[in-house]
Amino acid sequence: MESLVIRGNAFTVQDKYHVQYLADCLVCIDSDGWIERVLVPEDKDYERVLIAARQHHQLRELAEGEYLLPGFIDLHVHAPQWPQAGLALDRPLADWLNVYTFPLEARFNDRVFARKVYKDFVRTLLAHGTTTAMMFGTIHVDANMVLVDECRQQGLRGYVGQVTMDNPDQTPDYYRDHSAEEALAASEQFIQRVQASPDPDDLVTPVITPRFVPSCTDEALAGLGQLAAKYDLPIQSHVSESNWESQYAIDRFGMHDAEVLDHFGLLTARAVMAHGTQLTDGDMQLLRQQQTAIAHCPISNIYFGNGVLPVHRLLKMGNKVGLGSDISGGYTPSLYHNIRQAVKSSRMLTDGVDSKRPVEQRGVANSQITAATAFYLATAGGAHALHLAAGRIAVGCRADLQVVRAHQMWGKPSTADTFERLMYQTEAADIKGVYVNGHLVYEN
Known part of the structure; x- marks a missing residue:
């Protein structure tokens, strides 16, 4: 059973050379601090999990312009x-x-x-x-x-x-x-x-x-x-x-x-x-x-x-x-x-x-x-x-995560542009929250 569900847009590692973008995903974290599921809107359980998390006050919804990244x-x-x-x-x-x-x-x-x-x-x-x-x-x-x-x-x-x-x-x-x-x-x-x-x-x-x-x-x-x-x-x-x-x-x-x-x-x-x-x-x-x-x-x-x-x-x-x-x-x-x-x-x-x-x-x-x-x-x-099960937003990884606010981008930037902007412009003031083992350990 999830103890926390984070909803928002996320970037994670695909391999050594590529990044994966997860749009409006649900990152479901269990009571021991592991990522139990990662759901996207097309998944059949998405709406049910979203509604249940909201009803049980277990949902964090990222604000517009915020992104979830691995710690x-x-x-x-x-x-x-x-x-x-x-x-x-x-x-x-x-x-x-x-x-x-x-x-x-x-x-x-x-x-x-x-x-x-x-x-x-x-x-x-x-x-x-x-x-x-x-x-x-x-x-x-x-x-x-x-x-x-x-x-x-x-x-x-x-x-x-x-x-x-x-x-x-x-x-x-x-x-x-x-x-x-x-x-x-x-x-x-x-x-x-x-x-x-x-x-x-x-x-x-x-x-x-x-x-x-x-x-x-x-x-x-x-x-x-x-x-x-x-x-x-x-x-x-x-x-x-x-x-x-x-x-x-x-x-x-x-x-x-x-x-x-x-x-x-x-x-x-x-x-x-x-x-x-x-x-x-x-x-x-x-x-x-x-x-x-x-x-x-x-x-x-x-x-x-x-x-x-x-x-x-x-x-x-x-x-x-x-x-x-x-x-x-x-x-x-x-x-x-x-x-x-x-x-x-x-x-x-x-x-x-x-x-x-x-x-x-x-x-x-x-x-x-x-x-x-x-x-x-x-x-x-x-x-x-x-030898640590972390560093990715994926099932079976530790919920070691950061919530980052992107700087203003004009027009309709691609996800690749948004990712590069995050890498090149993020400072400590833009990091809005940090989770380790699913616990919120820092909030700005």
């Missing part, structure tokens, strides 16, 4: 970096980390500070249409539990990681795990605390989180791979994010960081690796073979990635790819902004950027993606990466 899935977020979003992006990566990022993250040993930041950040994610986020925490178990609590209280589906960083050569004295043993014990403690605490809506999942290869000792990397296997958990980290990171792994291990992560059991079908702008053909094939997903962070990559991820090629190869905001390497939590940048970056990769070179030598042909593909990354692509 967005952000595959790569540094939650404690929210206070510095938009700061120091013109600085080299080493300065950005050591002058801004590490001192900020060290402050999360204060749970009061953590509560203030995470309360605001979780609400901000929801306000931008994000219903699921895969998040790095800090090295502080108690602060990470505050983030878990905020996800549960506010209704965000959260994948939360206890960060491991124990390599004294690459991490500061004031902010690191002081041994691999200490780091692994903290990770296991966090896992057990999350799993032991009440979560009736099944919202939060603990995640194994080596910060990245440079920040971890061999012992920590090996131990985290064993923890991931022991508890059958997702893994998140960075892979080939920049020229520096890629070269660091080669200098230390004599192999690329994708191979290093695989060696330590950290490339699995439940792993999500961010960035990948320096991946080789062999790295891409290894990620596909291990069914490890890539979190494409197009805004962040402009500042720190030293390249553009070849999204179109990866999808054609069969790799799993989703979208990430990478707060705060990315300055905005909005996946709408990242959808736009994903399209723009793909066009720049196609056309090239050095006009002094001959046209045929400038870019990488056939690298462009459309707004439809970027929408796939932000929804079904992210869900696929997380």
